[in-house]
Amino acid sequence: xxxxxxxxxxxxxxxxxxxxxxxxxxxxxxxxxxxxxxxxxxxxxxxxxxxxxxxxxxxxxxxxxxxxxxxxxxxxxxxxxxxxxxxxxxxxxxxxxxxxxx
Numbered sequence: 648x649x650x651x652x653x654x655x656x657x658x659x660x661x662x663x664x665x666x667x668x669x670x671x672x673x674x675x676x677x678x679x680x681x682x683x684x685x686x687x688x689x690x691x692x693x694x695x696x697x698x699x700x701x702x703x704x705x706x707x708x709x710x711x712x713x714x715x716x717x718x719x720x721x722x723x724x725x726x727x728x729x730x731x732x733x734x735x736x737x738x739x740x741x742x743x744x745x746x747x748x749x
Contacts, residue, residue: 664681667680676744679739679740683739684736687736690729690732691725691726691729694722694725699723702715
């Protein structure tokens with residue numbers, strides 16, 4: 648990724664977090680939203696992407712291995728599972744802000 652693009656996106660995300668924290672007045676809600684996204688990344692997205700890239704880069708001699716193919720399929724299944732986890736966690740935080748949960 649281009650360094651300028653990385654910095655711009657980082658500042659946009661940081662600015663959004665600060666703006667939401669100021670607008671909502673409760674930092675706990677913001678932490679709930681951010682943690683829902685971060686937990687999904689740590690548990691599902693990052694491991695599956697690392698595995699897929701490692702197999703593509705270093706696994707030339709084991710690409711035809713049956714075990715590697717099954718693990719590659721599991722890594723592909725982790726991505727939609729992570730999206731679902733993130734959506735449910737963020738939805739829970741949004742419902743908490745709206746006052747629809749206890």
